[in-house]
Amino acid sequence: MRHLQNQHNDVFLAVKTDVNRSENQPSILKFSKPNVKKLSRGDHKQKRFDSAILAFLASNRASFQVLNTNEFKEIIRIADPSLTVKSRQSMLSKLSKLVQAEIVPKLRTELNDIEEATISFDLWTSHRKDGVLAIKLFYLDKDFNLRRKTISILEVNEKHEGTHICDLISKALQDYKIRHKIKYIVTDNGANVISAMKEFKKLSEESWDTEIATRNQPSSARQEFETIEDISSDVDSDSYEESNHDSNDEVSDIEGGYDSEINWEIDGVDESAKLLNDVLHHVDPEKERISCIAHTLQLVVKNALKNEMAGKEVGCKSRKKVAKLMGKGAQLIAFVNKIVKFFQNSSLWLARLRKSGGKGLVKHAETRWNYIYDVLSRLIEDPIFEAVQHLLYKAMTEAKYAYEKKRHPGLLTLEHKQQMQELISVIKPMCVMTDVLQSDGVTSSLIIPQVYQAFI
16 A cells, blocks of 8 residues: 555545445455454453453463463454453453352352261462462262362461461351351361361350450451452462461371370281271261371371381381381482482583483472372482483582582482382382372272272
8 A cells, every 4th residue: 555655646546535436345445454343341242252261261270460461462363353351350350250149159059958068178378478278168969979169268377276277167167058067077187277176166056156256366367368359469470389388297196186095016916907997097987077198198108207106116027127118218318309409409410411311300399299209209210310320420520619519419329229119119009099099089988998908
């Protein structure tokens, strides 16, 4: 069009001002500069588009921040220029209204029809160091399908004491009017959690409103994320993953944890019967609180590697050998962690490891379940082990400065590999069992056969 106007202006004016052209006939100008009319907010197509965007973001746990990026808007403009990409806050508000208007009432109606349910809850700290409490409900629907619903996500920025935790859980159950339907509560073995369950049991249904209301506690200690906007404004887009688990990771001697009266001597007693008795301690149908068996298994491995079983009788010779190996495992794990840290903190040596071994080591993360097993399993792979062994030797010979020599973990030997293989053989049954028992669809009926298979 520019060439036509500059070089052939007469023709350009004739085309532009042609009086014989029909008013409905499109001109060349309209084709070169299309004036696309945006759809109205109430348009059926625009509404379907908004709903599809919400479903995409919610289902994939994607950040709503993507709605404000030019790249995303350009994709939509290419696909259909008539559509409007709503702002992040607008879509969050729409989602919040949708949850309150449709999802919550539907859930309340569904929960009215159930007879019994089980809840589990967990405490953790986000990357922003905000305390978070999540409550999940498990129940059977009318067709006997196991259903799982997250009924509450709470911000807990006060001390995570048993009383506070109890109040928050009680309020959430009151909101759905299902306290009398809760049969069991699955928790970890943290002392604060067990204390919360003791408080929870004391509260009768009639006294909840009075007792909770009279407790003089700052409102900030039990602020609930009631809307999606609250979640968005208080949590950074890159802080969705949980960082540090907040429950006390020590086995508690309080009721519900490992019983301090459990006798480790099993001489003269059938081991299968002793094991069954210990397992039933965690799934006692008379107790409202059930210890999370997967968390308990992780504590068993962790405490054994800390050599906390030293000096205790563990029965038969095979178990004494296992206890001795686990006791020495702490020193081996410390050495392996130094190796992992060495490669994590050096882009040079990590790049060389990936080039020669094909991949790096498993990242250090003590709060992740089965972390020890994953680290050792990766390190004993032949290509990785040989590459690490060679690179550690090379790093030692090339070290010129004191700080380089200080951060070097030491040389890796075949004896280390043999020790790692032995340790893996001991903890593997518990790690495999943890993977089986930690999913949402697992029932307590799997606990006894899984424990029996792992330890006998």
